[in-house]
Amino acid sequence: MKSNIMFYDKKEDSIRCKLCPHNCILKENKFGVCNVRTVENNIGVAINYGEVTSANIDPIEKKPLYHYKPGKNILSVGTFGCNMSCSFCQNYEISQQVSKSEYIDPDKLIDIIKTVNDNIGIAFTYNEPFMWYEYIYDVCKKNKRKK
Ligand code: SF4
Numbered sequence: 765m766k767s768n769i770m771f772y773d774k775k776e777d778s779i780r781c782k783l784c785p786h787n788c789i790l791k792e793n794k795f796g797v798c799n800v801r802t803v804e805n806n807i808g809v810a811i812n813y814g815e816v817t818s819a820n821i822d823p824i825e826k827k828p829l830y831h832y833k834p835g836k837n838i839l840s841v842g843t844f845g846c847n848m849s850c851s852f853c854q855n856y857e858i859s860q861q862v863s864k865s866e867y868i869d870p871d872k873l874i875d876i877i878k879t880v881n882d883n884i885g886i887a888f889t890y891n892e893p894f895m896w897y898e899y900i901y902d903v904c905k906k907n908k909r910k911k
């Protein structure tokens with residue numbers, strides 16, 4: 765779903781997104797490098813809020829961490845869009861285009877985290893996580909309140 769974005773400056777007929785170092789100048793209905801942030805009615809908007817393209821329960825050993833909670837699981841979720849275009853991307857089908865997704869609101873995602881056996885939390889992964897910064901922010905804030 766769509767949500768208003770954080771971190772941008774308004775200009776006369778555009779906005780400058782300040783979420784990542786690209787600092788894209790976004791005009792009405794035109795997208796930034798990431799293909800998910802745009803401007804609608806002179807307001808910065810992201811089109812991928814809560815739009816989950818991939819969700820998996822991974823062993824923590826799949827993550828780039830050394831000897832962190834060995835034997836535990838972590839729920840991994842990602843969305844579409846990315847501010848990078850690495851030639852070796854193994855998730856290019858979701859990172860480089862608007863792909864099929866399912867909306868999961870922050871409260872529901874937090875509930876899902878609790879249903880996974882031996883789960884230590886959630887990993888925002890598969891694409892650059894900042895691409896749905898506002899969603900991650902809401903999930904983290906709500907999750908902390910519920911603890
Ligand atoms: S790539 Fe996306 S997140 Fe980065 S500055 Fe451009 S619009 Fe913002």
